[in-house]
Amino acid sequence: MSRCYNFCAGPAALPEPVLEIARDDMLEWHGRGLSLMEMSHRSPEVVGVTEHAEQTLRELLGISADYAVLFLQGGASTQFAAVPLNLLGDKAGADYVNTGQWSKKAIAEGKRFGSVNVVASSEGSNFSTIPAQDSWQLDANAAYLHYTPNETIGGVEYFWTPQVEVPLVADMSSTILSRPINVADFGAIYAGAQKNIGPAGLTLVIVRRDLLGRASPHCPAMLDWKVAADNDSMYNTPPTFGIYLADLVFDWLKAQGGLAAMEATNRRKAQKLYSAIDDSAFYANPVELASRSLMNVPFTLADPALDKLFLQESEAAGLLNLKGHRSVGGMRASLYNAVGEDAVDALIAFMRDFEQRKG
Numbered sequence: 001m002s003r004c005y006n007f008c009a010g011p012a013a014l015p016e017p018v019l020e021i022a023r024d025d026m027l028e029w030h031g032r033g034l035s036l037m038e039m040s041h042r043s044p045e046v047v048g049v050t051e052h053a054e055q056t057l058r059e060l061l062g063i064s065a066d067y068a069v070l071f072l073q074g075g076a077s078t079q080f081a082a083v084p085l086n087l088l089g090d091k092a093g094a095d096y097v098n099t100g101q102w103s104k105k106a107i108a109e110g111k112r113f114g115s116v117n118v119v120a121s122s123e124g125s126n127f128s129t130i131p132a133q134d135s136w137q138l139d140a141n142a143a144y145l146h147y148t149p150n151e152t153i154g155g156v157e158y159f160w161t162p163q164v165e166v167p168l169v170a171d172m173s174s175t176i177l178s179r180p181i182n183v184a185d186f187g188a189i190y191a192g193a194q195k196n197i198g199p200a201g202l203t204l205v206i207v208r209r210d211l212l213g214r215a216s217p218h219c220p221a222m223l224d225w226k227v228a229a230d231n232d233s234m235y236n237t238p239p240t241f242g243i244y245l246a247d248l249v250f251d252w253l254k255a256q257g258g259l260a261a262m263e264a265t266n267r268r269k270a271q272k273l274y275s276a277i278d279d280s281a282f283y284a285n286p287v288e289l290a291s292r293s294l295m296n297v298p299f300t301l302a303d304p305a306l307d308k309l310f311l312q313e314s315e316a317a318g319l320l321n322l323k324g325h326r327s328v329g330g331m332r333a334s335l336y337n338a339v340g341e342d343a344v345d346a347l348i349a350f351m352r353d354f355e356q357r358k359g
């Protein structure tokens with residue numbers, strides 16, 4: 001049996017060396033006579049792994065002591081509610097930018113807790129652009145501004161950081177760790193783990209400490225970032241196996257040379273695929289050039305009647321999970337950190353061959 005190339009949008013490919021370590025640790029962790037999954041979350045072993053994961057993540061992203069790092073559950077979707085519950089304070093509402101399906105979900109959830117001012121929307125361009133900040137209608141009384149730096153479904157990514165007076169909140173689920181960021185620009189960052197961090201079931205929150213303690217009195221303890229921070233992410237049982245795997249992924253990223261090295265590789269991977277698409281009259285990507293995602297590359301075939309055959313043949317060639325999101329159609333190749341350049345080369349070779357035979 002051999003492993004295929006996996007272009008899944010999430011849960012996504014994990015680095016093979018990480019899976020190998022996890023396999024070797026599965027029955028017995030470091031000579032302790034049991035697996036890490038079977039240990040108390042308050043044992044020195046699990047606490048040690050959690051502290052090491054946090055430390056390595058702080059190094060990778062350059063997270064200062066002014067920020068708390070939280071390992072939570074519930075996915076990014078739970079943070080759509082946790083953000084307003086923690087940050088609205090005495091404000092009536094918040095600003096949101098609408099650049100795609102994930103923005104829309106964050107907006108819909110935000111409306112349950114306060115007024116939502118949509119400062120700009122790219123829905124008119126079918127979410128293929130990012131509205132320039134000078135067109136945004138900001139509310140001076142907003143509690144925060146929420147945006148989605150990478151829209152996983154539309155394949156649209158910001159290569160600039162919004163400049164606002166209020167805390168900046170980012171859903172980084174599908175872009176975190178793909179390139180360096182300046183954490184100090186943000187009030188809060190959150191991400192589901194299953195794209196670039198680890199397995200599904202773990203959620204990461206990075207929040208500026210001065211924003212803790214503003215949660216609504218109705219905020220459940222499980223969603224209150226301060227409760228999590230005060231309890232070192234162990235107010236209840238955290239997803240210990242997810243934290244353990246994320247820890248291994250963080251070590252792997254360090255061994256690759258950190259996020260600057262990942263960015264160089266990720267840019268090369270994406271550039272190759274976009275060039276192959278642009279150089280052909282058979283494949284197309286609808287996103288404006290300046291906002292094409294490094295992580296998620298949607299593309300269509302000139303004849304949608306060939307979609308099914310493309311998927312069948314690519315799967316048979318060991319290229320898995322290329323089907324586009326149901327809301328967009330066509331194909332999507334997700335090129336997260338664990339998807340190697342060899343995978344991209346194999347995909348491009350397949351695409352060229354398919355076009356020659358069927359195009």
Ligand SMILES: *Cc1c(COP(=O)(O)O)cnc(C)c1O
Nearest residue numbers: 075076077102152171173174192
């Ligand atoms: C995948 C994804 C989500 C949803 O994450 P869950 O962990 O499944 O809740 C939210 N936002 C973005 C940008 C995503 O890519």
